[in-house]
Amino acid sequence: MAQNPLRRILISGATGKQGGALIAALTSHPTPTIHIYALTRNPKSRSAQALASNPNITVITGDFSNPPAIFAQIPKPWGFFSVTNPMNAAREEAQGKAMTAAAVAAGVRHIVFTATDRGANSDSSATVVPHFASKFAVEQDIISKSKESGGSYTFLRPVAFYENLSDDFLGKGFVSMWRLNGSSSRIKFVSTKDIGKVAAEAFLNADAEQYKNKAIALAGDDISLAEFETAFREKTGKQLPETFGVVGRGLRWALHEQLGIMFDWFKSDGFGVEVREVKGAYPFLKDFREWLRTESAWRKA
Numbered sequence: 001m002a003q004n005p006l007r008r009i010l011i012s013g014a015t016g017k018q019g020g021a022l023i024a025a026l027t028s029h030p031t032p033t034i035h036i037y038a039l040t041r042n043p044k045s046r047s048a049q050a051l052a053s054n055p056n057i058t059v060i061t062g063d064f065s066n067p068p069a070i071f072a073q074i075p076k077p078w079g080f081f082s083v084t085n086p087m088n089a090a091r092e093e094a095q096g097k098a099m100t101a102a103a104v105a106a107g108v109r110h111i112v113f114t115a116t117d118r119g120a121n122s123d124s125s126a127t128v129v130p131h132f133a134s135k136f137a138v139e140q141d142i143i144s145k146s147k148e149s150g151g152s153y154t155f156l157r158p159v160a161f162y163e164n165l166s167d168d169f170l171g172k173g174f175v176s177m178w179r180l181n182g183s184s185s186r187i188k189f190v191s192t193k194d195i196g197k198v199a200a201e202a203f204l205n206a207d208a209e210q211y212k213n214k215a216i217a218l219a220g221d222d223i224s225l226a227e228f229e230t231a232f233r234e235k236t237g238k239q240l241p242e243t244f245g246v247v248g249r250g251l252r253w254a255l256h257e258q259l260g261i262m263f264d265w266f267k268s269d270g271f272g273v274e275v276r277e278v279k280g281a282y283p284f285l286k287d288f289r290e291w292l293r294t295e296s297a298w299r300k301a
């Protein structure tokens with residue numbers, strides 16, 4: 001019997017956290033049904049070179065500023081994993097939409113777009129956070145382009161990544177910015193490895209009811225800063241990495257568009273997904289303690 005040809009998918013953000021996790025999930029599958037085209041701006045980077053050593057991955061060079069040139073490198077692409085760059089929300093929206101247009105023009109049938117949870121009404125709410133609103137606009141554009149093309153989509157809507165917690169300036173700044181909301185203030189978190197697993201399922205089961213034209217919010221824990229601190233101390237024997245409040249305040253002010261508005265929104269609104277509900281569908285979603293134990297930089301060797 002003739003073998004089905006492998007489906008070709010473009011994975012953007014391939015050298016990053018979510019795209020990398022998707023690639024890990026797909027390449028660990030016992031019978032590959034997908035050939036991966038991994039996008040990077042720098043094929044000489046260590047992470048791109050590591051990807052290139054896998055025969056099931058073709059590394060391609062490109063930039064979100066020129067989407068047609070990216071898709072021109074892939075013969076008959078079937079799928080597209082879309083990650084956007086949030087530093088400038090207007091540009092994120094424009095590039096996200098241009099990537100969708102190029103994907104559809106190249107014949108892509110299924111798009112998995114990783115956006116973000118946007119509170120109680122993610123389907124209709126853009127929120128006041130600029131880089132959440134840009135993702136909402138990219139989602140709306142995918143819905144309308146898919147209707148026109150007859151293709152399908154899955155939206156992933158993760159909450160904050162545990163990986164924001166790192167033992168460096170950024171990680172310490174994250175905790176300091178959170179502290180300004182108060183020790184009892186809560187944030188929901190998810191592991192990017194777990195996002196990658198769900199993204200892989202969305203490609204492998206694109207026609208299933210669970211994934212076809214659906215949005216899936218993802219969270220593994222709903223935790224206050226006080227609980228987060230206790231868990232960190234208990235699991236690692238160390239104090240939570242943190243810097244001075246004045247630094248947190250400075251970051252929220254200097255990066256108002258990217259971080260300040262978002263931390264205000266964490267306090268006023270917050271993510272909407274119910275952790276218990278989503279764990280019903282994806283029991284592997286890690287809570288903070290499990291992430292510390294298995295994936296974090298503080299895990300025991």
Ligand SMILES: NC(=O)c1ccc[n+]([C@@H]2O[C@H](COP(=O)([O-])OP(=O)(O)OC[C@H]3O[C@@H](n4cnc5c(N)ncnc54)[C@H](OP(=O)(O)O)[C@@H]3O)[C@@H](O)[C@H]2O)c1
Pocket residue numbers: 012013014015016017018019039040041042045062063064065083084085086115116131158159160161162164192
């Ligand atoms: N941090 C959180 O808590 C959180 C929560 C929810 C959603 N998000 C969203 O997640 C997204 C980021 O995902 P991530 O953290 O997985 O990514 P990441 O680890 O920050 O990596 C960024 C990836 O994007 C690629 N990239 C950046 N600019 C590009 C460009 N102009 N053209 C082509 N590729 C480009 C990079 O590739 P090269 O460098 O190899 O070219 C890299 O693979 C953002 O939209 C963010 O808003 C974050």
